[in-house]
Amino acid sequence: MELLDNLYIGFQASLAPVNLFYCFLGVLLGTLIGVLPGIGPTATIAMLLPITFGLKPETSLIMLAGIYYGAQYGGSTTAILINLPGESSSAVTAIDGYQMAKQGRAGPALATAALGSFFAGSVATVLVAVFAGPLTEIALQFGPAEYFSLIFLGLISSVALAHGSVIKALAMIVLGLLFGLVGTDVTSGAQRFTLGIPEISDKLEFVAVAIGVFGLAEILRNLENEHDRDVMVTKITGLLPSKEDFKAMVGPVLRGTALGSALGILPGGGAILSSFAAYTVEKKISKHPERFGKGAIEGVAGPESANNAGAQTSFIPMLTLGIPANAVMALMVGAMIIQGIQPGPNVAVEQPSLFWGVITSMWIGNLMLVLLNLPLIGLWVRLLTIPYTILFPAILVFCSIGVFSVNSNVFDLYTVAFFGFIGYVLVKLGCEPAPLLLGFVLGPMIEENLRRAMTISRGDWTVFFTRPLSATLLVISVLVLLVVFLPSVRKKREEVFVEED
Amino acid sequence: MLKSFAAAAAVLAAIGFGSASAADYPTRPVTMIVPFAAGGPTDTVTRLVAESMSKDLGQQIVVENIGGAGGTLGAGRVAKSEPDGYTLLLHHISMATSATLYRKLPYDTLGGFEYVGLVTEVPMTLVARSDFEPKDLKAFIDYVKANKDKVTYANAGVGAASHLCGLLFMSKIETQMTTVPYKGTGPAMTDLVGKQVDTMCDQTTNTTNQIKGGKIKAYATTTTTRVSSLPDVPTAAEAGLPGFEVSIWHGIYAPKGTSPEIVKKLSASLQKALKDPLVVKRFADLGTTPVSDADATPEALKAKLTSEIDRWAPVIKAAGVYAD
Numbered sequence: 001m002e003l004l005d006n007l008y009i010g011f012q013a014s015l016a017p018v019n020l021f022y023c024f025l026g027v028l029l030g031t032l033i034g035v036l037p038g039i040g041p042t043a044t045i046a047m048l049l050p051i052t053f054g055l056k057p058e059t060s061l062i063m064l065a066g067i068y069y070g071a072q073y074g075g076s077t078t079a080i081l082i083n084l085p086g087e088s089s090s091a092v093t094a095i096d097g098y099q100m101a102k103q104g105r106a107g108p109a110l111a112t113a114a115l116g117s118f119f120a121g122s123v124a125t126v127l128v129a130v131f132a133g134p135l136t137e138i139a140l141q142f143g144p145a146e147y148f149s150l151i152f153l154g155l156i157s158s159v160a161l162a163h164g165s166v167i168k169a170l171a172m173i174v175l176g177l178l179f180g181l182v183g184t185d186v187t188s189g190a191q192r193f194t195l196g197i198p199e200i201s202d203k204l205e206f207v208a209v210a211i212g213v214f215g216l217a218e219i220l221r222n223l224e225n226e227h228d229r230d231v232m233v234t235k236i237t238g239l240l241p242s243k244e245d246f247k248a249m250v251g252p253v254l255r256g257t258a259l260g261s262a263l264g265i266l267p268g269g270g271a272i273l274s275s276f277a278a279y280t281v282e283k284k285i286s287k288h289p290e291r292f293g294k295g296a297i298e299g300v301a302g303p304e305s306a307n308n309a310g311a312q313t314s315f316i317p318m319l320t321l322g323i324p325a326n327a328v329m330a331l332m333v334g335a336m337i338i339q340g341i342q343p344g345p346n347v348a349v350e351q352p353s354l355f356w357g358v359i360t361s362m363w364i365g366n367l368m369l370v371l372l373n374l375p376l377i378g379l380w381v382r383l384l385t386i387p388y389t390i391l392f393p394a395i396l397v398f399c400s401i402g403v404f405s406v407n408s409n410v411f412d413l414y415t416v417a418f419f420g421f422i423g424y425v426l427v428k429l430g431c432e433p434a435p436l437l438l439g440f441v442l443g444p445m446i447e448e449n450l451r452r453a454m455t456i457s458r459g460d461w462t463v464f465f466t467r468p469l470s471a472t473l474l475v476i477s478v479l480v481l482l483v484v485f486l487p488s489v490r491k492k493r494e495e496v497f498v499e500e501d
Numbered sequence: 502m503l504k505s506f507a508a509a510a511a512v513l514a515a516i517g518f519g520s521a522s523a524a525d526y527p528t529r530p531v532t533m534i535v536p537f538a539a540g541g542p543t544d545t546v547t548r549l550v551a552e553s554m555s556k557d558l559g560q561q562i563v564v565e566n567i568g569g570a571g572g573t574l575g576a577g578r579v580a581k582s583e584p585d586g587y588t589l590l591l592h593h594i595s596m597a598t599s600a601t602l603y604r605k606l607p608y609d610t611l612g613g614f615e616y617v618g619l620v621t622e623v624p625m626t627l628v629a630r631s632d633f634e635p636k637d638l639k640a641f642i643d644y645v646k647a648n649k650d651k652v653t654y655a656n657a658g659v660g661a662a663s664h665l666c667g668l669l670f671m672s673k674i675e676t677q678m679t680t681v682p683y684k685g686t687g688p689a690m691t692d693l694v695g696k697q698v699d700t701m702c703d704q705t706t707n708t709t710n711q712i713k714g715g716k717i718k719a720y721a722t723t724t725t726t727r728v729s730s731l732p733d734v735p736t737a738a739e740a741g742l743p744g745f746e747v748s749i750w751h752g753i754y755a756p757k758g759t760s761p762e763i764v765k766k767l768s769a770s771l772q773k774a775l776k777d778p779l780v781v782k783r784f785a786d787l788g789t790t791p792v793s794d795a796d797a798t799p800e801a802l803k804a805k806l807t808s809e810i811d812r813w814a815p816v817i818k819a820a821g822v823y824a825d
Contacts, residue, residue: 042539045539046539046566049539049548053548053552139695140691140694140695140696141695142695143692143695143697144692144697184570184658184659184824186658186682186683186684187682188659189658189659189660189682189822189823189824191825198569198570198573198574198577198607199569199574201569201570201574201825202568202569202570317691321691321694321711321716322710322711323687323690323691323694324687327538330538330539330541330687331539334539334541334544334545337542337545337706337783337786337787338545338548338549338783340782340783340786342709342710342786343710344709344710344711344713344714344716345710345711345714345715345716346710346713346714408565408566408567409567409569409574448684452681452682452683455653455679455680455681456653456679456681456697456698458650458651458679
């Protein structure tokens, strides 16, 4: 019954009026910045960090956490409405969410995202509360070899992201991998493909690339066929999902939650994989995979649940070990240090009201988000009725501010322009940006972990097969490959893909 | 028309000079650039000091993170800024090591800046995974000499303090381990706690709590005296490796040409901030202490930078590692 005691301590902290207020402020701010394309939680938390100095430690962490998962909600809004993912996880939501919006089903898409996220967030919060300790131990089993195999599986499965030609999807993944190589090689410190430009000597900025290939390219394309937009505006149907929608949603939400929770605890990019993985799974098991990429509600429900569950469980390594899983968690660690709390294995013991207060506030915050977001859906959808000639300059301005805010770097704006042009050309060629983005994110990770695993094993390739976790993941990869290339399946695939070209 | 333009220009110039005059500096918020990501140890040090200095100067010091290229981008930005006292830089030991690590820098390390003063020196610790065989530093050195490159050493990438600390250690014991680079100390620490790698050298900011929690073991601190937050960990000299001293020292710089009065004002404000009880307490939590008044001066920072450039150049050149 220790858990109940702990939860009691937690709710006592998180239900204090001042904490409730800052929790609400956090999720509200998070939603708003999530909706503004490009301005992500990292930049916002960095900007708001000084404000939290004056607050009590748990209050400030509750607010910062609220901003983080609030932004996960808000980020999907722009992905659905204007094809503008601000975070790598919402890039997947954009695929089918934006198609739904185009068909006048923006309301149901947004509601699906909100409800799926709420369910996933609630389940993941319970997981964090009950299993934080043991889950950390599992996450620590993941060494470089395991990460390599996990990402390998991710790349193999990613072909499913494409709803057009498989060859083109593979080409996009490879192109993404190549762009991912730009910057400093971690192992040797050598610069690759940086053309002597110091601004990209680390890497190409993800937000700039994503906004370019998705957002800017979409704007260019929309300006080309202005009349398409009018069609889309007049056709707005109900705001809430229908009975059939709910039925279609249940399975993907459950599976997305499971996948996201599992991958989120892995420090080092597990959360990025979760939404991609959820989409792949939904498409693979769907009876009608041909609907994916054309507004399938499962393609919104699965990844959205996965990314919210992942966002929640990514707190586990930070809370139990003091080790940040991503940039936002690094900021949270910074906030704790400034507050005089040393993040580490002892936080749960030394600061129970902080530890459990933050965990319980996640559930409260998720509830607030649903209550906040469901009524807002009508407002967001009406945004689409704004004439495009007014809307697109506003989007461009917000994108530019957002991209600039990441590093205060003018060069990143040129990157947006460059990738906007590339994205436009790709759309014209019938290639899709999602696999490119996946390659861009996973390419450097797989290389880093491959070389690290080989360094530690001192050049012994068998390390990937002798470690049980790694071997299991590789076996699954081979199975996926077999499924893709088995004659009977391939025939079905060709039917699926044929109508695109 | 021309006349009114000239008048407007004169007014603008007056406003411009007004804000630059040293007597009433600062009249608007000051930007302090940290050349690293928000939330990291250097960022934390900066925000604590900036907050305290803001109270003293009567104007907010806004901390801006301009990361990238091992801190050289942010330093370059400050070197090219107006020398009016409204753009400052807080940088650490990399200011000195970058001078050798980078063959081409966007600024002149010794000639591009005015010096405000040293801020703090964060100690480092030599640590290993919790189940690693050697019990103390002596046994560890023997183990490394016997097993050489079978021992893996994690660091946060070329040029990082954890990398330099390892280079110094290996040159001291004249034995090479296998270096495993990571993107930052966070993931490196994850793999050390997860027992994927054998050892690492990192600042107390990152290691103290893992050591206290028993997730990793510590062999020595790289300081001359014991670190107050880790009283049981011997110094390298005590444990048998004298001369193995590394600290992450932080200093505040202004662009070259900033008026001496402004620099003086900033130094005085820095000295006050370093005595602020809150700053002292938070620094202690990080396992470090603020420097003395004598060190929070332009002269002390300049001397430190010069001596550290000279100290690290041969180590880096001998290892043949460059970051560009």
